[in-house]
Amino acid sequence: MLVPQGFSFAVAQAGFKREGRYDLAAVVSDGPASSAGVFTTNLFKAAPVLAGMQAIEASPTARAVVVNSGQANACTGEPGLADCRQSLELVGAALGLEPDAILPMSTGVIGPRLKLERWRAAMEPLAASLGQAGPMDAAKAIMTTDTFPKVAWARVGDTPAVVLGMCKGAGMICPNMATMLGIVLTDAAVDPGTWRQMLAQAVDESFNRVTVDGDTSTNDCVFGLAGGASGVEVVDDESAQALYEALVDVCQSLAYMIVQDAEGGTKVMRITVAGARDDAQAELAVRAVGHSPLVKTALYGRDANWGRIAAALGRSGAAFDPAAVTIAIGGVVIFEQGRPVDLDIDALMAPVLRRQDVDIDVTLGDGPGGAVLLASDLTHEYVSINADYRS
Structure with missing residues (x-):
């Protein structure tokens, strides 16, 4: 597996839905990373989607993505937004980050509010895990009905830079940016405007090209962080094309895995x-x-x-x-x-x-x-x- 430099991973067993499995994950950039996000077009947008959209609009950079499975925090109104903000404050305090620099994602059953007492109890193990966990651990933590973790990676041209992606999704899948969540990381340095355009186009060529059941979820979201730790910079059309091709390769590989892992699917x-x-x-x-x-x-x-x-x-x-x-x-x-x-x-x-x-x-x-x-x-x-x- 090719893992981009400058990122750390953390996981915890919070017991949001069932005991004995990782259901909370964080991906942390060593420094401010160019941020990008593509979000569900469902009018019933979950609280973390609304909070993520606000964060992307407010700042060109972010430090982390935090994801929980087992509770969608969707159709929960203003109390759900308040719960989401409080969860980001808890994660920020545990990992030494500003809450506004953390991008949230959630997946699970629509309706119930977050179990914040379980978030609080999970903060110490989450912090202890930072840097000890890897991408595969994080990919497992965000699974719901998935039968296998979905991770893909590619090198950026002939440079040392890498693109790594992970996602979850097996049912309620017809992204129109299904419960489909994705995180894409690169250690190439690219300005936020270019990175955001790249991610939107890559999603159109990948996650928006799949369907399991025609249902677009309240929580669909793809976040991208470009940290630049490799020292490889996107400075011209050639370097931008190399990064984009690697990004599309990773997203298309993940999109195929979603259909391959469709709930009950065989074809x-x-x-x-x-x-x-x-x-x-x-x-x-x-x-x-x-x-x-x-x-x-x-x-x-x-x-x-x-x-x-x-x-x-x-x-x-x-x-x-x-x-x-x-x-x-x-x-x-x-x-x-x-x-x-x-x-x-x-x-x-x-x-x-x-x-x-x-x-x-x-x-x-x-x-x-x-x-x-x-x-x-x-x-x-x-x-x-x-x-x-x-x-």
């Missing part, structure tokens, strides 16, 4: 739409296919039911000529010029649909528009997990 669909009138039309089409319960359940059942894909395209709102549409699964064209091909589709598709990764390629016409989306299948286990989520 990852890579849906590509080309030939649309424009990108917006392609976006409508690709999301209609990726969100469709019928498409997702067919994929789970290894059923080459191309009709469900065609039907989703037809109701997507995208404008196209049905007679010009081509659909391919796993590189095999099964629908062309508005009708199925004359092949034994079930036999051809059987080995393709046994794979974890399944490509679905759609051509709507000869226009310039295109879009890509990663989507999971929909299984019995997904229903079981979410039917019992609060118990």
Whole structure:
């Protein structure tokens, strides 16, 4: 694992939801780091999202990110905001930081307020852990229904600088910056304005390109800290491009892991739409296919039911000529010029649909528009997990 210089990690067992597991984590920069944040578009924004937005707007730099699992602090009104501020004061006092320099993230069940007495009890072990824990410990601490910790890293070009990211998310996933939280760190030096633009664009190319169930959470948030400890500076287009490519690489790797770890999921669909009138039309089409319960359940059942894909395209709102549409699964064209091909589709598709990764390629016409989306299948286990989520 490549870990950026100038950052320390801490974890603690606070018992927010269940005993015996890490559920509180902090990432601390040695000095002020250029800060960036991308936040949920859900109108019911959780208290930590609102506090994080305020912090990013108030200052170009930050010193730390603190994350808890097991309690979302969402739909808690002004008392929830006050709880969030108090939690930052506790963490600041424990780690020797100004509360305003800490960016908050939370995930868990919507509604309940923070258990501040458990925050207080966790401060001593959190402080003792600082510098002793690593990125994988922090990634484990922010998990909820995730089955594995999600960490990715990349080197910035041929320099010593590194980008490291971690995230959590497996259900309630359709980021439109799902309970999806992400932290991205780099030891490259980049001005806050450039860094914020980079993170927003990278999120659009990664986390906003995935769906599990079409639900956008109250708590979705991605924070980025650029500390500069490597001595590598972004000073021109070439160095900016190198940092951006590493950032996108890390974010796309994490985004894939989210779909791979979808609640109850067994498949990852890579849906590509080309030939649309424009990108917006392609976006409508690709999301209609990726969100469709019928498409997702067919994929789970290894059923080459191309009709469900065609039907989703037809109701997507995208404008196209049905007679010009081509659909391919796993590189095999099964629908062309508005009708199925004359092949034994079930036999051809059987080995393709046994794979974890399944490509679905759609051509709507000869226009310039295109879009890509990663989507999971929909299984019995997904229903079981979410039917019992609060118990």
